[in-house]
Amino acid sequence: MTAAASARQILTGLHEVMAGRTHAQAKLDAVVEIIGESLDSEVCSIYLLREGALELYATRGLNPEAVHVTRLGLGEGLTGTIAKNIETLNLAEAKAHPDFLYRPETGEEKFHSFAGVPIVYRERAVGTLCVQHVDPRRYEEVEIEALQTTAMVLSELIAHHELIDGEHALGLGEAHTGPEVIEGLSLVKGLGAGRAVFHQPRVSIDQVMAEDIEAERQRVYRAFDRMREQIDAMGREPEFGKGGEHDEVLETYKMFAYDEGWSRRINEAIDSGLTAEAAIERVQQRTRMRMREIDDPLLADRMHDLEDLSNRLLRIVSGQLGTAATQGLRRDTILIARNLGPAELLEYDRRRLKGVVLEEGSATAHVVIVARAMGVPVLGRVPGIRRLVSEGDDVLVDAEKGTVSLRPSQQMRDAFAGRFEKTRARQAAYAELRDVEPFTRCGTRITVMMNAGLRDDVSALQLTGADGIGLFRTEFQFLVSATLPQRERQQRLYRDVLDAAGDKPVVFRTVDIGGDKAVPYLASEAIEREENPAMGWRALRLSLEREGLLKAQARALLEAASGRRLSVMFPMVSEPWEFDAAKAVFEKQAEFLRARRKILPEEIRYGAMLEVPALAEVLELIAPRLSFLSIGTNDLTQFLFAADRANPKLAERYDWLSPAILRFLDRVMKNAIGHPIDIGVCGEMGGRRLEALALMGIGYRRLSITPASVGPIKELVRKVDLAEISAAMQRWLASPPPDLRAALEQWAAEREIETD
Ligand code: PEP
Ligand code: MG
Numbered sequence: 001m002t003a004a005a006s007a008r009q010i011l012t013g014l015h016e017v018m019a020g021r022t023h024a025q026a027k028l029d030a031v032v033e034i035i036g037e038s039l040d041s042e043v044c045s046i047y048l049l050r051e052g053a054l055e056l057y058a059t060r061g062l063n064p065e066a067v068h069v070t071r072l073g074l075g076e077g078l079t080g081t082i083a084k085n086i087e088t089l090n091l092a093e094a095k096a097h098p099d100f101l102y103r104p105e106t107g108e109e110k111f112h113s114f115a116g117v118p119i120v121y122r123e124r125a126v127g128t129l130c131v132q133h134v135d136p137r138r139y140e141e142v143e144i145e146a147l148q149t150t151a152m153v154l155s156e157l158i159a160h161h162e163l164i165d166g167e168h169a170l171g172l173g174e175a176h177t178g179p180e181v182i183e184g185l186s187l188v189k190g191l192g193a194g195r196a197v198f199h200q201p202r203v204s205i206d207q208v209m210a211e212d213i214e215a216e217r218q219r220v221y222r223a224f225d226r227m228r229e230q231i232d233a234m235g236r237e238p239e240f241g242k243g244g245e246h247d248e249v250l251e252t253y254k255m256f257a258y259d260e261g262w263s264r265r266i267n268e269a270i271d272s273g274l275t276a277e278a279a280i281e282r283v284q285q286r287t288r289m290r291m292r293e294i295d296d297p298l299l300a301d302r303m304h305d306l307e308d309l310s311n312r313l314l315r316i317v318s319g320q321l322g323t324a325a326t327q328g329l330r331r332d333t334i335l336i337a338r339n340l341g342p343a344e345l346l347e348y349d350r351r352r353l354k355g356v357v358l359e360e361g362s363a364t365a366h367v368v369i370v371a372r373a374m375g376v377p378v379l380g381r382v383p384g385i386r387r388l389v390s391e392g393d394d395v396l397v398d399a400e401k402g403t404v405s406l407r408p409s410q411q412m413r414d415a416f417a418g419r420f421e422k423t424r425a426r427q428a429a430y431a432e433l434r435d436v437e438p439f440t441r442c443g444t445r446i447t448v449m450m451n452a453g454l455r456d457d458v459s460a461l462q463l464t465g466a467d468g469i470g471l472f473r474t475e476f477q478f479l480v481s482a483t484l485p486q487r488e489r490q491q492r493l494y495r496d497v498l499d500a501a502g503d504k505p506v507v508f509r510t511v512d513i514g515g516d517k518a519v520p521y522l523a524s525e526a527i528e529r530e531e532n533p534a535m536g537w538r539a540l541r542l543s544l545e546r547e548g549l550l551k552a553q554a555r556a557l558l559e560a561a562s563g564r565r566l567s568v569m570f571p572m573v574s575e576p577w578e579f580d581a582a583k584a585v586f587e588k589q590a591e592f593l594r595a596r597r598k599i600l601p602e603e604i605r606y607g608a609m610l611e612v613p614a615l616a617e618v619l620e621l622i623a624p625r626l627s628f629l630s631i632g633t634n635d636l637t638q639f640l641f642a643a644d645r646a647n648p649k650l651a652e653r654y655d656w657l658s659p660a661i662l663r664f665l666d667r668v669m670k671n672a673i674g675h676p677i678d679i680g681v682c683g684e685m686g687g688r689r690l691e692a693l694a695l696m697g698i699g700y701r702r703l704s705i706t707p708a709s710v711g712p713i714k715e716l717v718r719k720v721d722l723a724e725i726s727a728a729m730q731r732w733l734a735s736p737p738p739d740l741r742a743a744l745e746q747w748a749a750e751r752e753i754e755t756d
């Protein structure tokens with residue numbers, strides 16, 4: 001008999017049992033009879049995890065008195081070993097196994113052969129299903145497969161309370177392991193406590209046994225077709241990003257999506273009587289089990305991709321397609337994901353998000369910038385988090401220290417609460433600086449502005465006492481919108497921002513979409529084919545080609561700022577003519593409005609971002625045309641080091657405090673001297689204390705940073721003597737020490753300047 005036929009025989013029996021009107025224990029008793037009969041085994045037993053131990057719930061062949069009496073700890077005896085290791089055992093002689101443990105009340109001494117499989121629910125063992133035989137024989141592969149399929153069906157039936165009565169109900173959550181602390185990379189600092197919510201919720205399998213096998217087969221075929229279409233188009237998805245590691249993942253996805261073996265195994269599982277959903281899960285469980293036996297990190301990565309794909313297939317086949325953002329988010333959400341796109345994160349209600357934990361991520365990826373703007377702590381680079389945590393688990397995110405605690409003990413909670421308190425006290429101290437102007441010790445006023453992108457961000461101006469908004473990322477509105485935001489909608493946002501900012505200046509950056517900020521409604525042939533989107537058709541390049549887009553934005557900004565000052569900044573200017581062309585679009589729109597006697601802004605200031613190194617080489621050509629220049633260190637770093645800012649593998653490789661970057665910035669500052677332009681930094685670099693210190697040391701007096709950094713940077717400014725730090729910086733840049741960060745840290749420590 002084939003494995004499918006053998007399993008089908010059992011499932012048909014199960015189907016009948018489940019349709020009967022008997023109580024739970026009677027059903028369970030009937031189930032062990034059917035399995036034992038089908039696999040020609042004198043014994044068949046089901047052990048389930050209850051209150052931390054495996055309890056014998058039903059048996060055919062062992063002493064019936066032992067039911068609900070025999071209990072084994074995880075790892076205890078063969079049964080406990082199977083559950084603990086989530087492994088299958090197939091033994092001709094059970095007693096010969098080192099983990100064998102004899103329990104006299106069961107009367108199992110006369111049985112020699114033993115086979116057992118774990119009953120797994122959501123990747124955790126909740127029990128064991130075993131068969132025993134008097135003859136010393138190993139069970140055949142088809143029998144083991146049938147046992148595994150049956151165990152999977154049992155797990156779903158148990159989860160849906162169809163096989164266990166109230167008295168013996170299991171807390172499936174009990175199967176979770178205890179507290180666990182995992183390290184990651186702090187991407188957005190802060191602390192957050194709450195419950196785990198998966199960005200892509202697990203599909204719940206409502207029906208495991210098929211009514212109509214042919215219909216299930218057709219469902220899987222259709223789902224495979226849709227999944228393949230999605231994979232082929234996936235390069236365009238913001239969730240996915242582009243370049244480097246993502247390309248590798250995409251290639252692996254393609255390989256699996258078209259893999260005959262995978263679809264064949266799912267088909268076989270359907271043959272054994274499972275629904276499409278259960279068949280996909282069954283195959284995935286088998287893969288997971290095999291993976292546990294192979295210790296190869298490269299293969300583990302690949303299997304991770306297969307897991308993603310398997311979940312995707314499940315979502316398609318079950319029609320459960322939404323993300324957690326659209327499904328009634330709990331108030332204390334700690335969001336768990338492999339990675340996210342900025343637009344996806346923006347779909348979440350920020351008040352309910354207490355933290356985000358990603359398996360990937362890097363400090364300057366746009367999703368992280370968005371999280372920073374939303375004020376949500378993010379811990380990235382936590383491999384395997386989706387396996388280690390279950391939906392609803394208690395989670396403490398410490399994105400100050402760089403750890404995440406799962407299912408914390410009371411002691412861990414108390415310690416965390418203490419840290420929360422400290423952070424609050426620190427923040428209160430920063431809040432006191434709100435109305436204090438940031439002068440250095442030597443009396444120089446440093447301009448500390450903030451970055452923003454959402455309407456709500458503007459309230460941070462008052463809360464932090466920032467000098468204004470040095471970078472308003474207008475593309476956020478484009479990212480949250482399902483369609484291209486119309487001019488009127490843009491205008492309303494810009495006017496609201498200016499109104500809320502009052503007397504404080506606001507610098508609007510024209511849209512920087514493309515790259516890792518893909519918007520589906522602007523997808524074009526050009527974007528799809530890009531090999532290197534960060535260096536591709538994005539930001540000003542895209543705006544200049546889609547002139548309609550820039551025109552609409554120009555009109556919206558000009559009208560929103562009527563009678564006030566308008567500061568416009570163009571992103572990714574690589575050559576001076578691009579700045580001229582963009583400015584000309586604005587001037588033409590201003591002309592148009594003037595001709596219609598509309599009130600224009602009382603002053604229009606045009607500026608450029610310096611984030612493409614080439615622009616620095618022609619600074620003296622462009623400087624006379626600019627009112628201001630803002631250095632975007634996020635992109636600048638990626639281009640100087642040729643290191644994709646969104647690639648998690650490169651996240652920690654290059655340091656902002658490296659001589660290469662600092663010398664570059666130093667040179668830009670020196671070349672700008674003599675030109676009457678405001679020059680500042682608006683990348684994430686300026687929001688970190690040591691980095692800000694270095695920037696002040698090479699002459700930067702204007703920073704635009706994330707709102708949460710305004711307090712800490714103001715406090716820093718007040719402790720700095722510019723002559724001292726610039727002397728040190730010039731010395732280090734002329735002859736760099738082996739570790740410039742360490743040198744700066746020491747310099748700061750000697751002056752009792754906190755750097756963290
Ligand atoms: C930068 O590149 O440093 C910057 C401020 O712009 P963005 O992060 O939005 O690309
Ligand atoms: Mg940039």
